[in-house]
Amino acid sequence: MLRAEIPKVIKSQALRHVLGDASADLVDRIASQARARGLHLYLVGGVVRDLLLGIANHDLDFALESDAKRFADELAVEYGGSVLAHRAFGTAVWTLESSLTSLMEAGKLPLHIDFVRARSEAYAHPGALPTVAFADIQSDMRRRDFALNALAIQLSPAPAGYRLLDACGGWDDLRNRQIRILHKRSFIDDPTRVMRAVRLGERLGFAIETETLSLLMASMPLLKQVTGHRLARELDLILGEPKAADMLRRLDELGALREIQPAIRISPDLPRHLARWHDCASGDRATAWSLLLAGHNEVEAAAICQRLDLPKALTRSVIACAALMGKAELLSDANSPPSRSARLLDGLPYSALEAASMLLSECPIAKDRIGDYLRKWRHQRALITGHDLARMGLPPGPRYKEILNALRSAWIDGEIQNADDEQAALRQLLARDA
Numbered sequence: 001m002l003r004a005e006i007p008k009v010i011k012s013q014a015l016r017h018v019l020g021d022a023s024a025d026l027v028d029r030i031a032s033q034a035r036a037r038g039l040h041l042y043l044v045g046g047v048v049r050d051l052l053l054g055i056a057n058h059d060l061d062f063a064l065e066s067d068a069k070r071f072a073d074e075l076a077v078e079y080g081g082s083v084l085a086h087r088a089f090g091t092a093v094w095t096l097e098s099s100l101t102s103l104m105e106a107g108k109l110p111l112h113i114d115f116v117r118a119r120s121e122a123y124a125h126p127g128a129l130p131t132v133a134f135a136d137i138q139s140d141m142r143r144r145d146f147a148l149n150a151l152a153i154q155l156s157p158a159p160a161g162y163r164l165l166d167a168c169g170g171w172d173d174l175r176n177r178q179i180r181i182l183h184k185r186s187f188i189d190d191p192t193r194v195m196r197a198v199r200l201g202e203r204l205g206f207a208i209e210t211e212t213l214s215l216l217m218a219s220m221p222l223l224k225q226v227t228g229h230r231l232a233r234e235l236d237l238i239l240g241e242p243k244a245a246d247m248l249r250r251l252d253e254l255g256a257l258r259e260i261q262p263a264i265r266i267s268p269d270l271p272r273h274l275a276r277w278h279d280c281a282s283g284d285r286a287t288a289w290s291l292l293l294a295g296h297n298e299v300e301a302a303a304i305c306q307r308l309d310l311p312k313a314l315t316r317s318v319i320a321c322a323a324l325m326g327k328a329e330l331l332s333d334a335n336s337p338p339s340r341s342a343r344l345l346d347g348l349p350y351s352a353l354e355a356a357s358m359l360l361s362e363c364p365i366a367k368d369r370i371g372d373y374l375r376k377w378r379h380q381r382a383l384i385t386g387h388d389l390a391r392m393g394l395p396p397g398p399r400y401k402e403i404l405n406a407l408r409s410a411w412i413d414g415e416i417q418n419a420d421d422e423q424a425a426l427r428q429l430l431a432r433d434a
Contacts, residue, residue: 002052006171010051010153010162018051022109023058027155030062030113033075034156040065041156042118042137042165048151052174053204060113063140063152068092068115090117090134119143123189126222141167145193146200147180148173173209180209187219191226194219194256195234202247216254223259228309231260235308239288242278245271248292261307263300264293269359276358286314290321290355298323313349320352325359331366339409341369342377350374382407383422394430403429 016024027043034041045061064071069085072092076083085092095112118140122131141150150168154160173180179201187193194216201208208216223231238247248266251257257264267273273291277283289310293301301322305315324331324344331341345353353370360366384407386400394400403426410416410425 002171002175004175006166007052007164010164012162014051015162018054018056019047019058019060020056020108023060026109026113027060029079030075031155033078034064034071035158037071037074039071039156040137040154041071042152042154044116044140044152046149048153048164049148049170049174051153052151052171058108058110060110062113062115062155063118063137064115065118065136068117072113072115090119091115116140121189126188126191126219126225137165138167141165142182144168144182145186145190145196146170146173147182148200148206150182177204177206178209179206179212181212181215184215187215188222191219191222192230192234194223194254195231195238195251198250198254198256199234199238199241199247202243202250203241220255220259223256228307232308232310235292236285239274239285239292244288245274261304263296263303265295267295273355273358276361277355280354280358284351284354286317286349286351287354287358289314290317290352291358293318294321294325294355294359296322297326317349317351317355320348321355321359324348324352324356328356328360328363328366331360331369332363334365337409337413338369338372338377339412342373342380342409342412345370345373345378377412380408380411382411383419384426392430399433 012024015027019027031041042063043060044063045059047057047059047061050057062068068090069083069087069092072083072085072094075081075094080097082095082097083092084095092115093112094115096109117134118137120133120135120139121143122133137152137154141152144150147168147170149170150166151170152165154163154165168182169180179197181187181193181197197208197212197216200206238244241247245266248257248270252264252266257266270292273294274288277288277291280287293304296304298319301319302315305318310318327344330336330344353374357367357370357374360370382404384404386404389400389403390396394403406429407416407422407425411422416422416425
């Protein structure tokens, strides 16, 4: 439980406990650079919230009351790496290079660090990107989504001494374990905050404050106006969370998913399937999406992918998995030869097959056949080639493919064990043509 009074400063050991020594040392170096230049620099965002909650967080976000790109460029000159700026929003991303790791003690460093020039925002219409005006840190804190994210630690100038700033009552919200927006138009300005409120609440085990929940429900139809790309990004972030299934189920209960696309529904088995995905080695994004939408038919899956403007490769995986699940009984038929399953699986994306294997974990025959396909059958080819058939005098044509496919099937079914077997099988096939 957090203490009643807000701390005036954040102690160095608290910073190291949450960030780890490597990231804490990097923060000190960045703060020193800002102090040397007389800049006002603040650590902001979720890392400050998690620091107060004692939750590990290695994402570093900074705000300045001056040019963020110039400061990031100076850091890159000093320590290496590259900077990508978005001048319209006053942001800069410093991507670290491996040489920087050697400057730090052993520990985890973020891949990149975000800098933003403190700003205020205005929205032309619901779901629009904001119009930005540069401002002071107080205005920057008030533009944020929730009060518990509107906390900052002042790192520079030196007299600030890691002072904690709370302009919007975020400390009280942490103590009360609640998610609260900062103004009544918050969800109207940016309807994706609906999804962020649920994601943050489920992750932390916090409740959505009563008035915030009421405003959230009233603004739900505005999700229809948000671009598919932005909605997909929010769903991507959710899928990457350990409690993804709980977050999606809560969004479904609130009616958010129906507003995004009416066909979207959540399978009762999704928690189990996503848990397997989080534990698997690949962690492929396309596999997670295929798991999410596998309970839909091909037409529904295609419509959802179109609404969310998903990339072509991702869409192909989702639709392929949905189609395959509609034919799952064919994979589970013990009387069907393995080669028939192989033909059913041929050409499907790896992520769709990986998802189907997880979805069919309680159907041993189907799961084993997908596993055999991924390990062996998809690589299986006849030893004989089209060139061999040509040298034997067989006229070129569709018959080549028929013969080679028949030989491949015989290998998969175990009817061919070696080259001699294959030659015998070939002679039988050619005899039929005589």
